[in-house]
Amino acid sequence: xxxxxxxxxTLPILDAHGAVDHAAGAERFTADVDRTTWHDGALWFVRxxxxxxxxxxxxxxxxxxxxSAIKSHTLSRLDEYLERFERRATARGIQVHxxxxxxxxNEIVLGILAARGARRLVxxxxxxxxxxxLNAHLERHGIEVVDTDLGERIVQLRNExxxxxxxxxxxxxxxxxxxxxxxxxxTPAGLADPDALTAAARRHLRERxxxxxxxxxxxxxxxxxxxxxxxxxxxxxxDLGTALAPVYIASMGIEKLIPRAADLGVFLRLLARxxxxxxxSVYASHxxxxxxGQAMHVVLxxxxxxxxxxxxxxxxSLKCIRCAACLNTCPVYRRSGGYSYxxxxxxxxxxxxxxxxxxxxxxxxxxxxxxxxxCSAVCPVKVDLDQQLYRWRQLVxxxxxxxxxxxxxxxxxxxxxxxxxxxxxxxxxxxGMLRVLPPRLARRLAGGWGTGRALPEPPRGSFRDWxxxxxxxxx
Amino acid sequence: MRAALFAPCFVDQLxxxxxxxxxxxxxxxxxxxxxxxxxxxxxxxxxxxxxxxxGDAALRLLVETFAPFTHTIVLSGSCTTHVRQHAAQVARLxxxxxxxxxxxxxxxxxxxxxxxxxxxxASDTRCVAVHIGCHALRGLQLATPSERMLPAxxxxxxxxxxxxxxxxxxxxRPDECCGFGGSFSVGEPAVSARMGRDRxxxxxxxxADAVVSTDVSCMLHLSAIGRAAGRTLPMLHVAQLLATxxxxxxx
Ligand code: SF4
Numbered sequence: 001x002x003x004x005x006x007x008x009x010t011l012p013i014l015d016a017h018g019a020v021d022h023a024a025g026a027e028r029f030t031a032d033v034d035r036t037t038w039h040d041g042a043l044w045f046v047r048x049x050x051x052x053x054x055x056x057x058x059x060x061x062x063x064x065x066x067x068s069a070i071k072s073h074t075l076s077r078l079d080e081y082l083e084r085f086e087r088r089a090t091a092r093g094i095q096v097h098x099x100x101x102x103x104x105x106n107e108i109v110l111g112i113l114a115a116r117g118a119r120r121l122v123x124x125x126x127x128x129x130x131x132x133x134l135n136a137h138l139e140r141h142g143i144e145v146v147d148t149d150l151g152e153r154i155v156q157l158r159n160e161x162x163x164x165x166x167x168x169x170x171x172x173x174x175x176x177x178x179x180x181x182x183x184x185x186x187t188p189a190g191l192a193d194p195d196a197l198t199a200a201a202r203r204h205l206r207e208r209x210x211x212x213x214x215x216x217x218x219x220x221x222x223x224x225x226x227x228x229x230x231x232x233x234x235x236x237x238x239d240l241g242t243a244l245a246p247v248y249i250a251s252m253g254i255e256k257l258i259p260r261a262a263d264l265g266v267f268l269r270l271l272a273r274x275x276x277x278x279x280x281s282v283y284a285s286h287x288x289x290x291x292x293g294q295a296m297h298v299v300l301x302x303x304x305x306x307x308x309x310x311x312x313x314x315x316x317s318l319k320c321i322r323c324a325a326c327l328n329t330c331p332v333y334r335r336s337g338g339y340s341y342x343x344x345x346x347x348x349x350x351x352x353x354x355x356x357x358x359x360x361x362x363x364x365x366x367x368x369x370x371x372x373x374x375c376s377a378v379c380p381v382k383v384d385l386d387q388q389l390y391r392w393r394q395l396v397x398x399x400x401x402x403x404x405x406x407x408x409x410x411x412x413x414x415x416x417x418x419x420x421x422x423x424x425x426x427x428x429x430x431x432g433m434l435r436v437l438p439p440r441l442a443r444r445l446a447g448g449w450g451t452g453r454a455l456p457e458p459p460r461g462s463f464r465d466w467x468x469x470x471x472x473x474x475x
Numbered sequence: 476m477r478a479a480l481f482a483p484c485f486v487d488q489l490x491x492x493x494x495x496x497x498x499x500x501x502x503x504x505x506x507x508x509x510x511x512x513x514x515x516x517x518x519x520x521x522x523x524x525x526x527x528x529x530g531d532a533a534l535r536l537l538v539e540t541f542a543p544f545t546h547t548i549v550l551s552g553s554c555t556t557h558v559r560q561h562a563a564q565v566a567r568l569x570x571x572x573x574x575x576x577x578x579x580x581x582x583x584x585x586x587x588x589x590x591x592x593x594x595x596x597a598s599d600t601r602c603v604a605v606h607i608g609c610h611a612l613r614g615l616q617l618a619t620p621s622e623r624m625l626p627a628x629x630x631x632x633x634x635x636x637x638x639x640x641x642x643x644x645x646x647x648r649p650d651e652c653c654g655f656g657g658s659f660s661v662g663e664p665a666v667s668a669r670m671g672r673d674r675x676x677x678x679x680x681x682x683a684d685a686v687v688s689t690d691v692s693c694m695l696h697l698s699a700i701g702r703a704a705g706r707t708l709p710m711l712h713v714a715q716l717l718a719t720x721x722x723x724x725x726x
Contacts, residue, residue, distance in 0.1 A: 027665035036669065044648070051621060060624035329622065331652045335666050335673075368663065370656025370670075371523070372609035377622035390523070397525035410521040414529025417484060417516035418536055424515075427488035448661035452668030453699035456489050463482045463491035467510050471498065474510040 010160045012342025019401075022364040025340030026332070035173075040334040042170060047328045049277025050378070056279070057269065067266050068382035071319035074224075074257055075309060081224040081257050082300065088227025089298055092289035099301045102132030108299050109134060109216070109249060110141055116247050116295070118213035120144045122205075124152075124238040125231060126218030127165050127322065128251050128301060131344045146208045148237040150201050157184045163338030165345055166275050166324040171337055205237070215241030219252035220321070221267060222298070225260045228288035229298060232271065232281045239285050248290065249297045254305050255318040267321060270380035274323035308356045313391045317352045319381040326375035326385055332368055341365060348375035352388040355396065363401030366392035424464060431458035478546035478582070479509040481537070483554045483691075484516040490691045496718035497550055497579060503595065503723055504587055513540035517549075519557040524658040531565045534558070538566040547575055548582045550714070552611025552689045553657075555581075559615070578615050580689055580713055584630040589637055597720035598639040603711075604683035605643060606674070606697070607631050608690030609652050617689065620650050631689055634713060638720045644683035651677070655696035671700035678708065685709040687716050 013024040030036050054060045074081055086096045099105035105128075113121065121143055123129065135145045135156075147156045151168040155161065158180050162168030169177065178192040187200045217238045221230040229250050231238045242248045258264065272281040290296035309315045327333045327347030338346040343354040343362060351365035366389045369375075375385040397407065416422050434442060435458055443450030467474065480501070482494035501508050514537035518530025537558065541547040549555040555578040562569035562576075577585065583592060611617045611631075618629035635641055654660065654670025675697060678686055686708055688694050694710045701707055711719075718724060 023663045023665065026663060030665045030669050040673070054624050057624070331654065331670055332663070332666050335669050367525070367659065370609065370652050370654060370659045370667075372652035372656070373613035374609070374620070374622055374650075374652070377613055377620050393523070393525035394527050402525065406524075407526070410524055410526040411529045414518070414521045414526065414532060417518060417520065417530065418532035420513060420515040420536075423484060423488075427484075431488065448664040448667075449699075451664035452672070452703055453696070454702035456695055456699065459489065459491050461491065463487040463494040464512075466491055466495055470495075471508075471510055474508065 010163075010339050012339060014342075017360070019361050020342035020364050022336070022340050022342070022368040025342070026336035026368070029337040029340055030335060035171075036335055038173070039171060039337060043328045043334045046167075046276060047325075047378075050274055050325055050328065051277075053273035053277035053279065057273070063266055063270055064380055064382055067270055067321075067380055068319060070258060070263050070266065071381050072316070074259055075255065075315060075318055078254065078257065078309065081259060082254060085222055085224040085227055085257060086300075088225070090227070092227050093296065094227065094289055095295070095297045097297060097299045099299055099303070101303045102301075105132045105251065105299055105301045105303070106134050106137040109251070110138060110143075112247065112249055112297055113138070113143060113214055114141075116214065118143070118247055120146075120208070120212050121214045121216055122146050122148050122208055122212040122241045122245065123216040124148045124218070124241055125220075125233055126216065126251055127162070127344060128218050128253055129216070130162060131303065132251075132301070146205070146212075148205055148208070148241060149233070149235060150198060153201060153205065154180060157181075161339075161344070163346070164324060164327060165322055171339075209237075209240050209244055212241065212245045214247035214249065215245035216249045216251065217242065219250050219256050219298075220271070221264060222252055222257050223259075223261050223264065224257055226288060228286055230264065231285045231287065232268075232283065233285070234276075234278075234282045236283050239283060242285070242287060243291070246293065247295050247297075248287070249299065250287065251299045251301060254300050254302055255309075255320075271321055271323050274325040274378070274380040304357050308353065311356065314352060314356060314388055316383050317349065317385075317388060319383055320349050320353075321381055322349075323380055325378045325380065326383075329374045329378045330369070331372065331374070332370065336368070341368065348385045348389065349383065352383075352385060352392060355392050359396060359399045360401050363396045363399075366390075366396055424462060427462055431462075434458040476505070476546070476586075477507040477509060477544070478548055478586075479511055479541055479544040481514065481541065481547055481549045481554075483549070483551045485695070486550050486691050487515065489695060490712070493691055493712040493714055494550055496712070496723070497548070497714035499723045500714055500718045500721065501548070503721065504591060506587075509544060511540050517554040517557050519554055520657060522557065522561065527561070534562060534569075535566045538562055538569045538572045541572050541576075542568045545575055546577060546582065546586065547572065548577050548579055550579050550712075551691060552578045552608040552615055552617065553692060556610040556614035578611055578617065578689065580611075580617060580631050580634050581615060583634050589633060592634060592637040592717075595637070595717070595721040596639070597637065597717055598641075599716065599720040600640040601684040602642045602644050602682065603635070603685050603687045603716070604646060604678040604681055605631060605635065606653060606678075606686055606688040606690075606693055607650060608688065608693050609650075611689040612650055618650075631713065635687065635716065638717065641716075641720070644678070644681035646677050646681050648677055653693045653697055655693050657692070660696060667696075668700060671697055672704065675701055675704075675706065675708075679706070683708070685711055685716075687711050687713055689713060
């Protein structure tokens with residue numbers, strides 16, 4: 001696949017004003033019927049595994065309540081817990097940095113690497129560095145960055161962003177991965193056996209681990225009480241990086257905090273099952289300070305989080321532990337792919353986080369949902385995602401994030417719906433038109449509804465007509 | 476007993492047969508059905524599309540219209556959810572009206588009771604696929620959705636289960652969204668239509684003779700997609716199935 005065709009498939013489709021056009025991106029994705037079928041099926045498979053995993057825990061719903069309560073409590077006094085974390089971490093020999101936004105984060109990381117003369121960085125598990133655009137920044141300054149999660153490495157080799165927050169390469173078939181490895185890692189042409197491809201990636205990564213000057217990971221949980229961080233992986237690559245490199249940098253969003261070590265078990269039980277259906281992740285690495293001779297840094301990143309925390313309707317989105325269960329269950333994500341969202345975090349959680357960063361650019365995302373509510377029901381920390389999507393819709397409209405015609409049309413619709421006589425008249429006219437217009441023309445007039453759908457067969461009269469004729473006096 | 480029936484705008488205009496079946500069935504069950512004029516819509520369409528203010532006048536009118544009644548039956552899970560969640564914000568009596576609002580199956584299950592339904596002696600030997608609208612499922616909790624690890628409960632199948640001979644076709648994805656989603660169906664036609672086709676495929680593979688739903692909106696969407704693809708599977712609202720199975724009819 002050429003670079004330009006990759007770019008055209010992975011870049012979000014923008015409208016004339018530079019706003020993400022999710023519907024257009026989704027249309028591009030669904031145009032490949034087979035890939036859509038397969039993508040939907042792969043994610044549904046994970047969702048079903050999650051169901052079995054959750055069902056194996058009798059107290060599942062109570063765990064969700066507990067996790068939600070712990071997160072809500074932590075967020076209600078985040079300042080205190082962050083300061084406590086900083087004190088405890090510092091006492092353990094960890095250097096703590098604060099970054100207001102992505103640019104500051106990138107500068108801090110670059111500064112740490114530059115001070116040590118580090119030129120080769122191995123990185124694991126971090127949607128946050130993706131959010132901050134770290135790789136490009138470091139590469140501009142001559143630093144080689146290697147993502148070490150298999151999925152992340154695959155998309156990195158292809159010059160693509162992740163399309164999913166837990167399975168970054170879920171949009172790719174194994175044959176496509178084989179082609180990429182053939183081109184970049186020299187595996188035999190046509191090799192598509194997952195085990196063989198994994199082994200090849202492992203050999204390739206081992207050299208990178210051994211040659212790294214610095215290692216970086218994201219953070220799944222930071223514990224205020226102990227001043228340590230916990231990183232969850234299935235491949236053990238975070239441990240390899242942190243154990244070998246002389247410098248270790250952990251980057252975390254400020255919402256990743258939990259108060260006590262004793263709270264961790266609640267989240268670990270929920271996270272793996274929600275993410276992949278596994279009873280537990282393979283590795284949960286606790287890092288509570290540098291190894292002898294190593295330097296360890298934690299960068300605490302805000303990048304819009306404190307603003308979101310101040311939003312009465314949306315602060316709950318910061319409870320998110322990035323399990324991706326809401327993506328896997330979302331019938332729209334499954335059929336539109338991650339790139340259609342145009343944001344680092346796609347799917348329902350991305351659609352409530354991203355408009356907070358730029359309400360105009362991401363105005364379409366809260367509408368990329370049927371509000372079926374499956375996301376909220378599946379979420380292990382009970383983020384009320386569908387409610388937040390509904391409320392974002394109101395704010396997007398109020399902020400002028402919809403074309404004037406749509407706003408006018410909705411106001412007009414509101415007027416008709418509130419006027420029973422007018423509605424009866426409109427209904428009669430519409431039913432009449434459906435009867436007399438040629439179907440092709442009627443479908444054209446119906447706009448989006450006419451795509452893949454026939455128009456309703458109009459009944460003779462309305463229910464009101466029937467009431468007048470058959471149940472007079474009851475109305 | 477006395478209860479008021481609210482037939483939402485699209486049921487009134489596009490599926491009057493559902494509301495007629497509901498009236499006749501409720502009457503057979505001994506309910507004195509009030510059919511007040513006035514409100515014609517709950518205001519959800521613009522609210523869902525991001526303009527709750529434009530829908531508020533309709534919702535306010537609904538609250539005023541139904542304030543005198545102890546029970547209001549809403550022939551749509553989605554509209555019932557909208558009333559429950561938003562009525563209190565728009566009108567003085569909104570809260571009480573919201574509390575006295577029932578989706579149709581919910582009313583039959585919670586207020587009428589399964590014993591009285593059984594007394595209808597309804598019978599139908601078809602094998603049906605049940606499609607509970609998402610708002611009815613998760614918003615109103617008419618059944619336990621597949622994501623929740625709660626005791627299994629399903630008011631819709633319990634109500635339908637009073638029909639002798641009726642059986643349920645097992646679906647691969649029992650509560651997958653059909654893709655309608657109000658303005659979503661117009662704003663995101665590609666995904667919406669694809670979701671509808673997938674839902675129909677699942678139903679088709681189940682060997683069902685008909686689809687029974689709580690929501691006319693889902694039915695309109697699914698049948699529009701089915702007809703465009705040249706497939707026609709009968710689609711019935713719960714009220715229609717119960718009415719025909721009880722030998723009620725004659726609109
Ligand atoms: S919002 Fe909930 S379900 Fe979605 S990724 Fe976050 S924790 Fe998981």
